[in-house]
Amino acid sequence: MESKYTLPSKSPLKSIGSAVRNGIIPLKRKFQGPENSNGKMFKANGVSLAGGANNKTNGPQHPNQPTAKQITSKMQMEQQRQALPVTGCRKRLIQEIYKSDTLLIMGETGSGKTTQIPQFLLAAGLCNKGMIAVTQPRRVAAITVAKRVAQEQHSQLGETVGYTVRFEDCTSARTRIRFMTDGFLLREALADRLLRNYAVIMLDEAHERTVSTDVLFGIVKEAQRQRRLRSLLPLKVIVTSATMDIDHFGRYFGVKGMYLEGRTHPVRVMHAKESQSDYLHATLVTLFDIHRNTPSNHDVLIFLTGQEEIEAMAQQIRQIAKTNINNVASVRVFPLYAQLPQNKQLECFLPAPANARKIVLATNIAETSVTIPGVRCVIDSGFVKRRIYSPSTGLDVLRVVRISQAQSWQRCGRAGRDAPGTCYRTYTQEEMNAFEKMPKPEILRSNICSTVLQLLALGIDCKSFDFLDRPSPEAMETAYQKLESLGAVRNASTVPELTPLGRQMAQFPLDPQYSKLLLAAPQFSCMEEMLSLVAVLSGDNVFVSSVEKREHANLAHAKFHSKYGDHLTLLNVFSAFQKTEKIKLWCHDNFLNTRNLSYARDVRKQLLEVVERLALQINSCGNNYDQVRKCLLVGLFDNIAELQRDNFYMTITGRQRAKIHPSSVFHGKYRPEYIIFSEIVLTERNFLRQVTEISPEWVAEVVPHFTHLNRIKLSS
Numbered sequence: 001m002e003s004k005y006t007l008p009s010k011s012p013l014k015s016i017g018s019a020v021r022n023g024i025i026p027l028k029r030k031f032q033g034p035e036n037s038n039g040k041m042f043k044a045n046g047v048s049l050a051g052g053a054n055n056k057t058n059g060p061q062h063p064n065q066p067t068a069k070q071i072t073s074k075m076q077m078e079q080q081r082q083a084l085p086v087t088g089c090r091k092r093l094i095q096e097i098y099k100s101d102t103l104l105i106m107g108e109t110g111s112g113k114t115t116q117i118p119q120f121l122l123a124a125g126l127c128n129k130g131m132i133a134v135t136q137p138r139r140v141a142a143i144t145v146a147k148r149v150a151q152e153q154h155s156q157l158g159e160t161v162g163y164t165v166r167f168e169d170c171t172s173a174r175t176r177i178r179f180m181t182d183g184f185l186l187r188e189a190l191a192d193r194l195l196r197n198y199a200v201i202m203l204d205e206a207h208e209r210t211v212s213t214d215v216l217f218g219i220v221k222e223a224q225r226q227r228r229l230r231s232l233l234p235l236k237v238i239v240t241s242a243t244m245d246i247d248h249f250g251r252y253f254g255v256k257g258m259y260l261e262g263r264t265h266p267v268r269v270m271h272a273k274e275s276q277s278d279y280l281h282a283t284l285v286t287l288f289d290i291h292r293n294t295p296s297n298h299d300v301l302i303f304l305t306g307q308e309e310i311e312a313m314a315q316q317i318r319q320i321a322k323t324n325i326n327n328v329a330s331v332r333v334f335p336l337y338a339q340l341p342q343n344k345q346l347e348c349f350l351p352a353p354a355n356a357r358k359i360v361l362a363t364n365i366a367e368t369s370v371t372i373p374g375v376r377c378v379i380d381s382g383f384v385k386r387r388i389y390s391p392s393t394g395l396d397v398l399r400v401v402r403i404s405q406a407q408s409w410q411r412c413g414r415a416g417r418d419a420p421g422t423c424y425r426t427y428t429q430e431e432m433n434a435f436e437k438m439p440k441p442e443i444l445r446s447n448i449c450s451t452v453l454q455l456l457a458l459g460i461d462c463k464s465f466d467f468l469d470r471p472s473p474e475a476m477e478t479a480y481q482k483l484e485s486l487g488a489v490r491n492a493s494t495v496p497e498l499t500p501l502g503r504q505m506a507q508f509p510l511d512p513q514y515s516k517l518l519l520a521a522p523q524f525s526c527m528e529e530m531l532s533l534v535a536v537l538s539g540d541n542v543f544v545s546s547v548e549k550r551e552h553a554n555l556a557h558a559k560f561h562s563k564y565g566d567h568l569t570l571l572n573v574f575s576a577f578q579k580t581e582k583i584k585l586w587c588h589d590n591f592l593n594t595r596n597l598s599y600a601r602d603v604r605k606q607l608l609e610v611v612e613r614l615a616l617q618i619n620s621c622g623n624n625y626d627q628v629r630k631c632l633l634v635g636l637f638d639n640i641a642e643l644q645r646d647n648f649y650m651t652i653t654g655r656q657r658a659k660i661h662p663s664s665v666f667h668g669k670y671r672p673e674y675i676i677f678s679e680i681v682l683t684e685r686n687f688l689r690q691v692t693e694i695s696p697e698w699v700a701e702v703v704p705h706f707t708h709l710n711r712i713k714l715s716s
């Protein structure tokens with residue numbers, strides 16, 4: 001292993017850009033790290049703590065009194081907090097926030113930005129007249145960080161500290177610090193552009209540049225201005241990251257950035273000496289070298305690109321560990337990707353059993369903000385699956401691409417959270433030098449239909465919106481055209497205006513094409529069915545795949561198969577689930593995911609509330625499933641594909657060649673001539689996911705305005 005890796009020469013932050021050197025106020029800290037923090041005496045819950053060993057009792061003396069174990073862990077947590085670099089700058093930070101309405105803070109990964117700054121604000125009384133919002137690009141980060149901060153506050157989650165993510169709210173009237181996804185705050189802005197619920201908004205992980213965060217930059221800037229003009233409570237905005245382009249942000253917000261010095265624990269970075277042709281193989285070799293040569297309590301986090309890759313590698317690791325490793329600790333493998341049910345995602349955050357090494361195989365959802373306790377080693381494949389919109393094809397596709405340098409450093413920062421760590425990069429230093437510095441902002445590479453619609457609902461034409469990075473005029477034009485074809489906008493090419501239908505579409509927390517399905521459903525007498533289907537499609541995979549019991553799982557799933565395809569199969573599953581009483585047992589027997597189905601049921605309830613508020617007719621088509629299939633066309637008309645002679649499919653919009661995904665009910669059985677799909681995934685092989693057979697005649701009947709109608713061969 002040693003021969004494969006070299007130590008890097010560059011310091012991470014300096015390699016990100018001139019930001020650190022130019023015009024940034026350095027925030028000097030008092031503490032240099034755990035070794036210098038002399039926090040010997042701490043107070044928690046009125047109990048004076050002078051070291052766990054002095055607490056003689058082990059059990060609770062009073063029901064409300066903490067046990068010795070709890071006291072020790074509270075004390076450790078408090079010590080950890082005191083040792084964080086950000087803690088030494090607390091006073092200075094508070095002074096700065098009183099002086100300035102906007103702060104840009106750049107500090108090393110793990111320095112304590114996300115968990116500590118909101119607590120400083122709380123202690124300083126900055127949220128007496130409004131809450132502190134902390135946005136995160138991903139749900140798993142919002143949830144786990146909220147849990148940690150609630151623990152540090154010694155309060156129940158949902159009390160002083162809570163979180164809200166789409167379709168899930170864990171807050172109460174007493175909540176002062178609210179973690180949330182950026183998408184959720186954006187939806188709140190729809191109801192109140194001045195965001196009056198909040199005294200402070202902290203936009204964390206700004207370097208991620210999701211579409212929602214980019215739009216939020218403009219929204220909060222304007223809310224700040226409006227609140228100042230109207231002499232309302234000033235809105236404080238804090239933008240934080242370890243790897244943002246602070247010069248660029250500084251120019252946009254008109255303020256200087258601050259650089260927070262120091263990191264908690266060092267991370268040794270190792271690069272592959274030579275370019276690796278197979279990063280999966282290199283990852284496995286590295287992992288087992290680590291497994292043989294480091295203590296079993298050094299857990300490992302591996303960054304891969306997606307569900308299939310992760311599941312395949314998890315299998316391989318378990319197999320190798322079972323057969324080839326003698327006299328070394330056992331391994332516990334945890335996958336972590338967005339489609340995994342939430343409870344499964346959170347499993348890797350628990351400590352591994354004694355004498356077992358925890359190995360977490362994650363996508364980029366573990367790249368920012370999260371702390372996975374125990375992780376001392378990170379193996380970075382250097383690849384990520386990214387959603388990219390191609391204006392030329394009009395399709396949103398998923399592609400495996402190289403990560404950016406900023407992502408490399410973020411991944412590296414997942415080691416060294418609770419102890420010194422090591423990051424193994426399966427790519428060379430030279431290869432990394434060629435990576436782009438920052439990932440291209442999502443708004444410049446994805447479909448911005450939703451954004452354009454939401455901004456219009458706020459009365460903003462995105463052509464005049466104050467973007468940090470402006471999408472190209474063509475991308476805006478394409479989005480307006482698509483919204484016009486969905487009937488959400490009129491005068492798309494001149495002075496765009498939201499239609500009444502578009503206003504209704506913006507009420508749903510959904511992509512416009514899915515909102516359109518619900519709005520069209522009454523006309524096809526299938527509202528009940530469409531509510532269920534859209535709810536299931538909004539969540540994660542409801543099918544549980546089992547490598548050991550594959551036959552059983554396939555047989556169980558086959559009961560729900562619809563001859564029309566995957567959408568109606570999903571509907572069959574959900575309908576059966578809704579009729580079931582003992583859902584856990586039923587899901588277990590049928591290899592279905594209880595959590596994801598329960599989530600879909602909750603989503604359905606919320607969608608139903610919007611449907612009722614809009615007074616839409618709630619009807620059902622019974623067994624006449626053609627109605628559902630026709631209705632699907634109303635929103636997904638750009639996702640039609642036609643069977644070719646060589647058994648590939650060709651998408652009508654964008655002319656992409658692809659095969660039906662192996663998870664489809666059609667896979668290996670029957671190839672319908674025309675299909676509609678939910679998603680196209682472009683990897684080394686192109687796949688269409690969730691497909692349903694349609695009749696070509698329906699296209700002219702249901703979406704006569706479909707631009708490529710003439711490409712469809714009508715059989716009659």
Ligand SMILES: Nc1ncnc2c1ncn2[C@@H]1O[C@H](COP(=O)(O)OP(=O)(O)OP(=O)(O)O)[C@@H](O)[C@H]1O
Binds near residue numbers: 107111113371
């Ligand atoms: N869930 C957790 N469990 C254990 N320790 C945690 C947890 N969350 C945070 N910590 C500790 O707090 C430290 C600071 O974490 P925090 O997320 O505030 O840092 P950060 O500066 O925001 O990092 P990043 O830029 O990577 O998001 C971590 O290094 C870790 O030691």
